[in-house]
Amino acid sequence: MKIKIIVFIFFCTSLHINSQTNSEIAGVYIKRAEQSFQKSEIENSLKIFNKALKYIDTISDSRIARLGMLLHYETKEYFLARSYSYDYFKLVKDKTTADYDLMLEIFVNIMEEIDEFKIEQKRLETERKIEEAEQRRVDSLKRVWSSNSEKFIINIDSLSKFNGNNIAVYKKGDAYGLIDDLGNIAEEATNYKHVISYDNFILLLRDKEKPTKIYCYNSNTKKGFVLPSVETFNSKSTHYGKVMLPRGNGDLVTYPNNSKKVFVYNLVSKEFKADKDQIVLLKELKKNDIIDKYNKEGQVKINKAWYYLGGKIGAGIYALYKGENRLHGFLNTSNGNVLSQEYYNHLGAFYNGNFELIENDKTFWMNDEGIRQEVNRDESGKYHGLSRFLKLREGEYQIIQNIDGQDYIVLGNEKLINQKAFIAKEPR
The missing domain is CATH 2.40.128 (Lipocalin)
Structure with a gap:
């Protein structure tokens, strides 16, 4: 029984010593942090202050709360500064000093910054929602345009130059056929x-x-x-x-x-x-x-x-x-x-x-x-039309024509304006 009492007393004494030691260590770091702050070494002061917090379970001293409030105000961490300010005004005893008035002024500044931040966040959120809605609209129009553009794909493997009469030879598989510059097939590539x-x-x-x-x-x-x-x-x-x-x-x-x-x-x-x-x-x-x-x-x-x-x-x-x-x-x-x-x-x-x-x-x-x-002039002539054949991937082409300053995909008598212009002309 005597041994148990001794162990209990030793354990309580250890806790008291450890608690006292943590408090003292924290006090040393707080003092150093204050000294750095007075020298306007804000970054170093905050670093030391955070070391002090490792030895503090709860803030029970207005001096610590004051320093935390000032440091986070200087680093524009206004929500943390506000948290420390609540501790400061709860713990401070003398509310008649010039320092108290200064801290009150800083608190007002902190709250104003937070209000402005909230307003800005609300604006950004509204802007984000508008942008997301616009992106959804654009994505939807892109899908519509892509679906429409699929109808303009010409399935051929390769293409010769067009002659002066807008006719070219195309190849599909191992056969040759004929096509005009609007994509109309003059002869299918099947037999030749x-x-x-x-x-x-x-x-x-x-x-x-x-x-x-x-x-x-x-x-x-x-x-x-x-x-x-x-x-x-x-x-x-x-x-x-x-x-x-x-x-x-x-x-x-x-x-x-x-x-x-x-x-x-x-x-x-x-x-x-x-x-x-x-x-x-x-x-x-x-x-x-x-x-x-x-x-x-x-x-x-x-x-x-x-x-x-x-x-x-x-x-x-x-x-x-x-x-x-x-x-x-x-x-x-x-x-x-x-x-x-x-x-x-x-x-x-x-x-x-x-x-x-x-x-x-x-x-x-x-x-x-x-x-x-050595040479002779081929009367087939050079192509002077508007069409450009664009290879999308193996075996797939589209015809592009510039009409009145805008690129169109064309096929026969049909045409589709380019994706960017297609999206731009659709009402928001």
Whole structure:
């Protein structure tokens, strides 16, 4: 029993000593904080003051409350300053001093600052609600605009440049089609795997090699058609062979397989180009010493070799065949020169003073005298329209046009103003 009493007395004494020690430590820190405050070292004073608070359970001294009020007033922490001011006015004994009047003046300032803060917070809250409402309105309009803009998406993989008649070639998958600058499809990309374009004519070929079907689009007239089957030209042929560039006069030359004649077709009149009566032609060539002989099969003898006269290319130039699928070269009927197929692999139609010439898989140009040229002017022309094709992502495009200073998405006869202007014109 005696031991228990001793332990109890020791415990109470320890609590008293510890409490007294905390109070004294806090007092030291408060004194230091006051000294720093008097030197206008506000930040350091507040730091020391907060250390003192670690040793204080409750504020029971107006001196501590006063310092807390002043420090938080100086640091513009007005709600904390107000809390300390309540403690100060509750604990202060003498309310007749000049210091009390000063603290009262500061308290009024604190309350005014808090009132202004509340007013500002209310204004900010109102502003926030207005901004949130506006953002909801804008987000809603963006969703509406985005939904509308989806209707203007064109599903294609790639696009060529537009020509002067506002027509371009597009690709979808492995097929080619035709489209105008408003997004109207002139020919769907479904059947044709290769394209040849020149002088405002666009040819879509079922296959790049050995094409069996050719679609022609005349961008001048905005009309297209499928060329006659190659079998109608030659029953033994199964494909058009080498297809040359279409020319501005509408003439197209191809070199079908299993044939001793070139395929020469006019894309405007939609007719095969007729050769001069063969007997009359052969007699003229013999008379003018262009050929040595000819026979009833239509063969001509030149320099001791027999050839088939394989059709007129243009400007007096005829194809020469040794037999089916055996193009030998070309005969210039004006001077008798033979252009060897070894160097003059293929000739295209004659127009505007020249032929297309293929030499070692490269394209050149040649005039009617056999002089080679490096370049020629494509009459397809340059695009001068308003449309810009914008790639949204893989396989998706939209057409943009600037109309009266505003960008629009267009498709056919429909148009949608840009998102920013769309939102701006909607009433708030």
